[in-house]
Amino acid sequence: MVITGVLALLLAGCADEGWHGKNITGLMQELEFTLTDENGNTVTEEVFAGRPVAMYFGFTHCPDICPTTLARLAAASRRLPESVREDLQLAFVSVDPARDGPAQLGEYTGAFSDRMLGLTGTRKQLQALTRRYRITYGYDEPDANGDYEVSHSSAIFVFDAELEPRLMLLDSLEVPQMVEDLNRLLGSP
Amino acid sequence: MKLASAIVALVVLLAGALWWVGQVAPESPIEVGNARVRLVPGGGPMAGYMEIRNHSEDVIRLVGATSPAFGNVMIHRTIVSDGRARMEHQSDGVQILPGDSAVFKPRDLHLMLMQPRGALEVGDQVEIMLRFEGIAPAEWPVAFTVVPVTSQ
Numbered sequence: 632m633v634i635t636g637v638l639a640l641l642l643a644g645c646a647d648e649g650w651h652g653k654n655i656t657g658l659m660q661e662l663e664f665t666l667t668d669e670n671g672n673t674v675t676e677e678v679f680a681g682r683p684v685a686m687y688f689g690f691t692h693c694p695d696i697c698p699t700t701l702a703r704l705a706a707a708s709r710r711l712p713e714s715v716r717e718d719l720q721l722a723f724v725s726v727d728p729a730r731d732g733p734a735q736l737g738e739y740t741g742a743f744s745d746r747m748l749g750l751t752g753t754r755k756q757l758q759a760l761t762r763r764y765r766i767t768y769g770y771d772e773p774d775a776n777g778d779y780e781v782s783h784s785s786a787i788f789v790f791d792a793e794l795e796p797r798l799m800l801l802d803s804l805e806v807p808q809m810v811e812d813l814n815r816l817l818g819s820p
Numbered sequence: 821m822k823l824a825s826a827i828v829a830l831v832v833l834l835a836g837a838l839w840w841v842g843q844v845a846p847e848s849p850i851e852v853g854n855a856r857v858r859l860v861p862g863g864g865p866m867a868g869y870m871e872i873r874n875h876s877e878d879v880i881r882l883v884g885a886t887s888p889a890f891g892n893v894m895i896h897r898t899i900v901s902d903g904r905a906r907m908e909h910q911s912d913g914v915q916i917l918p919g920d921s922a923v924f925k926p927r928d929l930h931l932m933l934m935q936p937r938g939a940l941e942v943g944d945q946v947e948i949m950l951r952f953e954g955i956a957p958a959e960w961p962v963a964f965t966v967v968p969v970t971s972q
């Protein structure tokens with residue numbers, strides 16, 4: 632079962648204007664969600680308290696690309712000038728609520744950065760969020776051990792302090808490119 | 821007496837021959853380097869990375885792996901297309917041509933190490949038995965080093 636609707640159009644459509652990632656300013660709705668955080672609390676977009684946020688959608692049973700991307704994001708955030716670094720929030724949204732409870736999420740995000748907040752929700756809550764950004768994910772059939780794969784969007788979404796979606800950092804970007812883009816978007820001119 | 825010295829001579833000769841064979845034994849048909857397991861906290865699966873060199877003159881194929889530290893090990897490749905990532909089970913294994921190597925690395929080929937049986941720590945050694953076709957013996961135990969989740 633796969634929720635279709637790919638980002639191909641978006642990926643092909645943007646002139647890059649010098650960004651390493653994709654400028655998505657004005658193309659999508661502002662951030663809005665109701666989810667459960669890694670402490671078990673129900674939270675909304677207000678949890679980011681008017682600060683910019685870099686959000687990645689994945690799941691903890693994804694040992695290859697998810698940690699690779701999250702580690703790059705965490706490393707990039709540590710290399711930002713202090714004012715930007717202090718401001719920027721990191722978020723990991725698990726699209727696999729059946730396996731990723733709050734405790735699991737907390738342990739996972741803590742391994743990358745103490746500035747990273749783990750979030751998940753019901754399938755309905757997750758869909759309400761992912762639809763806004765045309766993020767796709769799907770679940771394979773479980774195997775004999777009950778293990779199953781989840782496919783998911785591989786880009787990081789960056790929202791500004793007004794929670795407007797501004798930038799997509801593709802998983803192929805290296806740390807210095809992420810630093811440049813984040814600094815250009817969030818640093819003082 | 822003659823017989824005894826003949827036997828001694830034979831033993832010395834045999835020992836020498838064995839020593840000589842030992843010295844010129846061909847190098848191992850395969851070599852596995854940079855074998856590491858990236859630690860993922862929380863009890864979920866982890867990924868194993870390495871480089872396998874095929875020094876033999878035959879086409880070989882990594883067809884499977886097992887480990888006492890994990891309930892199930894699979895060979896996966898991460899595929900990113902249209903901004904979407906998924907892992908593909910390599911059901912035919914991974915072929916390595918003579919003189920060539922297979923590189924298991926992040927966002928690419930990896931050993932999918934599922935159902936960890938105990939808590940691991942950075943610096944631990946984990947044994948993973950690699951199973952091949954095309955070389956003898958078919959099974960090669962390799963010590964993987966546990967590295968931090970943030971290592972690339």
Ligand SMILES: [Cu+2]
Pocket residue numbers: 694695896897907930931932
């Ligand atoms: Cu995998």
